[in-house]
Amino acid sequence: MIERLDIHSAGIPVLCRACEARHRGVCGALDPDQLVALAKTSSKHRVTSGAELIGDMEAVDGFSNILSGVVKLTKTLSDGREQIVGLQFAPDFLGRPFREESALTAQAATDVSLCSFPRATIEGMLKRSPGLEHRLLEQTLRELDEARDWMVTLGRKTAGEKVASFLMLIATYIDPEFDPRSGSAVFDLPLTRAEIADFLGLTIETVSRQLTKLKADKVIEIENNRRITVENIERLRFRAGL
Amino acid sequence: MIERLDIHSAGIPVLCRACEARHRGVCGALDPDQLVALAKTSSKHRVTSGAELIGDMEAVDGFSNILSGVVKLTKTLSDGREQIVGLQFAPDFLGRPFREESALTAQAATDVSLCSFPRATIEGMLKRSPGLEHRLLEQTLRELDEARDWMVTLGRKTAGEKVASFLMLIATYIDPEFDPRSGSAVFDLPLTRAEIADFLGLTIETVSRQLTKLKADKVIEIENNRRITVENIERLRFRAGL
DNA sequence: CGCGGCATTGATCCTGATCAAGCCCCGTGG
DNA sequence: CCACGGGGCTTGATCAGGATCAATGCCGCG
Numbered sequence: 001m002i003e004r005l006d007i008h009s010a011g012i013p014v015l016c017r018a019c020e021a022r023h024r025g026v027c028g029a030l031d032p033d034q035l036v037a038l039a040k041t042s043s044k045h046r047v048t049s050g051a052e053l054i055g056d057m058e059a060v061d062g063f064s065n066i067l068s069g070v071v072k073l074t075k076t077l078s079d080g081r082e083q084i085v086g087l088q089f090a091p092d093f094l095g096r097p098f099r100e101e102s103a104l105t106a107q108a109a110t111d112v113s114l115c116s117f118p119r120a121t122i123e124g125m126l127k128r129s130p131g132l133e134h135r136l137l138e139q140t141l142r143e144l145d146e147a148r149d150w151m152v153t154l155g156r157k158t159a160g161e162k163v164a165s166f167l168m169l170i171a172t173y174i175d176p177e178f179d180p181r182s183g184s185a186v187f188d189l190p191l192t193r194a195e196i197a198d199f200l201g202l203t204i205e206t207v208s209r210q211l212t213k214l215k216a217d218k219v220i221e222i223e224n225n226r227r228i229t230v231e232n233i234e235r236l237r238f239r240a241g242l
Numbered sequence: 243m244i245e246r247l248d249i250h251s252a253g254i255p256v257l258c259r260a261c262e263a264r265h266r267g268v269c270g271a272l273d274p275d276q277l278v279a280l281a282k283t284s285s286k287h288r289v290t291s292g293a294e295l296i297g298d299m300e301a302v303d304g305f306s307n308i309l310s311g312v313v314k315l316t317k318t319l320s321d322g323r324e325q326i327v328g329l330q331f332a333p334d335f336l337g338r339p340f341r342e343e344s345a346l347t348a349q350a351a352t353d354v355s356l357c358s359f360p361r362a363t364i365e366g367m368l369k370r371s372p373g374l375e376h377r378l379l380e381q382t383l384r385e386l387d388e389a390r391d392w393m394v395t396l397g398r399k400t401a402g403e404k405v406a407s408f409l410m411l412i413a414t415y416i417d418p419e420f421d422p423r424s425g426s427a428v429f430d431l432p433l434t435r436a437e438i439a440d441f442l443g444l445t446i447e448t449v450s451r452q453l454t455k456l457k458a459d460k461v462i463e464i465e466n467n468r469r470i471t472v473e474n475i476e477r478l479r480f481r482a483g484l
Numbered sequence: 485c486g487c488g489g490c491a492t493t494g495a496t497c498c499t500g501a502t503c504a505a506g507c508c509c510c511g512t513g514g
Numbered sequence: 515c516c517a518c519g520g521g522g523c524t525t526g527a528t529c530a531g532g533a534t535c536a537a538t539g540c541c542g543c544g
Contacts (some may be wrong), residue, residue, distance in 0.1 A: 075390065078484040081398040085390040098380065104390070130372040137379045138340065140386060147389035148317060148327040148346070154396035155443025156323040159500060193523060201397025206500055208524055225508090225523065242320040401532065435491065448532055450492055467491065467540090 013039035019115065021065040025091030026139065029131035041121045046113040053094065053114075055105035062119040063095030069112030070174075070190040074105050074198065084199040085150075086143060087190075089173045093139055097123055110190045154201050157241050162200040163210040164239035167220065171230060185230045214239065255281035261357065263307040267333035268381065271373035283363045288355040295336065295356075297347035304361040305337030311354030312416075312432040316347050316440065326441040327392075328385060329432075331415045335381055339365055352432045396443050399483050404442040405452040406481035409462065413472060427472045456481065 011032035012022075016039055021027045030038065044067070047053070053064070053071060066088055073086040085104070088094060094106060094114070126133050153165050171178055171185040178185050189196070197204045214220045219236055221229040230236050253274035254264075258281055263269045272280065286309070289295070295306070295313060308330055315328040327346070330336060336348060336356070368375050395407050413420055413427040420427050431438070439446045456462045461478055463471040472478050 073390075075394045077394065077398060083394040083397040085393045096383070098383070130375065133372065133375060133379060137375060137382060140379060140382045141338070141340075144382060144386045144389060147386060147393060148315075151327045151389060151393055151396055152317045152319065152325040154393055155325040156319060203501060204523080205502085205525085209500090212524070445533060446491080447493085447534080451532090454492070 015039045021091040025065050026093045026135040029135045042115055042117045044115050047108050048111050049108055051108045053106040062117055063122045064114040064116040066090045066092050066094055067113040067115055070109040071106050071112060072109040082198045097126060159202055159206050160210050161241040164236055166200055167236060168240050183233050185233055187228055188226050257281045263333040267307050268335045268377040271377045284357055284359045286357050289350050290353050291350055293350045295348040304359055305364045306356040306358040308332045308334050308336055309355040309357055312351040313354060314349055314351045324440045339368060401444055401448050402452050403483035406478055408442055409478060410482050425475050427475055429470055430468050
């Protein structure tokens with residue numbers, strides 16, 4: 001394949017060619033010139049599970065696109081109680097323009113690869129490129145919807161429904177070939193039991209019990225504590241409280 | 243006062259002159275010409291407590307600025323369990339561009355006055371005026387922060403902390419002369435006990451018991467079931483789990 | 485006066501938290 | 515090869531915070 005003849009790649013930085021963020025993510029709002037400018041100051045890198053991306057220790061300053069992996073956003077009460085307030089998957093945009101992050105920590109839940117840019121680059125582009133801001137608004141609206149859905153789960157669902165809801169959520173984001181009508185899904189949990197508990201407002205023991213109950217009821221299978229198989233997604237959805 | 247000489251009002255529609263949304267709300271992003279265009283198709287009106295603004299019954303199509311009053315956003319599970327996922331106060335913007343509202347209902351919690359525009363007007367202006375979209379992004383980011391704060395409350399706080407957190411929230415939004423350092427606040431609850439329960443993921447009885455406990459502990463006073471006086475805000479903040 | 489909508493209060497129940505072993509899987513070092 | 519240890523997970527026993535069920539109180543209003 002001769003790159004210079006490929007109209008779709010014309011003028012697009014090598015760094016960005018295969019990047020999902022260019023299609024579904026915020027970079028989709030940029031024209032080739034802007035991509036080139038952005039690519040000059042951007043860098044790909046990987047971090048391992050547990051690394052802190054935003055928070056007290058600013059491991060990664062500025063902003064990033066998530067290229068792969070799962071990032072968890074947590075809030076901590078002064079006495080140590082924790083709540084995960086969001087999960088981000090590729091190609092989500094990570095970082096908050098126009099505002100110092102509130103008391104929020106972003107941590108890699110799995111190994112994660114990122115494409116990062118300095119704060120100034122993005123903020124400059126936001127000013128000049130309304131399309132970029134529009135994408136950001138769309139992502140923010142989506143996150144707001146997700147946060148509100150989760151508020152219902154936290155406030156009004158039982159432990160069993162919470163765990164089932166969590167599995168539904170992961171299935172839709174993670175299963176490589178998830179097809180809602182296929183009726184089944186297989187995926188690896190990106191979180192430990194303790195993290196799931198922090199996401200659901202439960203304890204580790206309750207999460208464990210509910211998972212074994214789902215297994216006992218043949219709604220899911222569990223391999224190696226991590227790999228989940230859902231035979232019939234509809235049964236799981238039902239257990240999630242619809 | 244001779245209006246035409248007032249430079250700040252020059253060319254500004256009468257409808258908008260005194261409107262708070264023009265300062266702190268989304269309309270602040272518009273220049274006088276745009277305000278005029280918007281005012282042509284906008285209309286002020288009031289609705290009474292309980293009216294449904296967005297949802298199955300679209301009482302108000304399009305978008306609105308809240309001029310006064312409190313609007314609650316609720317989600318309902320298929321079996322009837324309800325969760326309030328947000329409260330909106332003047333001069334918040336109400337309505338969701340670029341997307342059919344998810345399964346979300348907006349209802350007047352108190353009597354509310356609104357300034358409404360048809361959907362097409364706003365969407366057109368959003369396309370042409372990046373400043374407007376920027377304001378919208380800012381409000382959305384703020385709502386996202388609030389939603390995430392509330393997730394911590396729902397997932398990790400005790401009933402007592404939840405009720406105290408709710409009072410803190412209302413105090414900061416409602417008390418006409420709330421000053422964080424004054425140390426005290428007086429306000430009317432905009433929600434019934436049942437609504438507070440739906441906001442906090444509790445039952446009506448638990449809300450009632452926690453309120454009487456706060457009263458017994460001299461953290462608050464209650465008049466007429468509605469009017470709350472907080473002598474010492476710091477003590478309340480402490481009860482909210484910091 | 486009596487009714488209906490909210491709110492408080494009390495008694496009891498039950499879901500999920502807490503406390504406490506013990507297991508499984510793996511990596512490490514003897 | 516096995517012993518050891520530790521992290522993550524499961525399982526069991528008990529406890530307790532809120533839910534649920536039920537009665538009663540408080541007002542405003544027709």
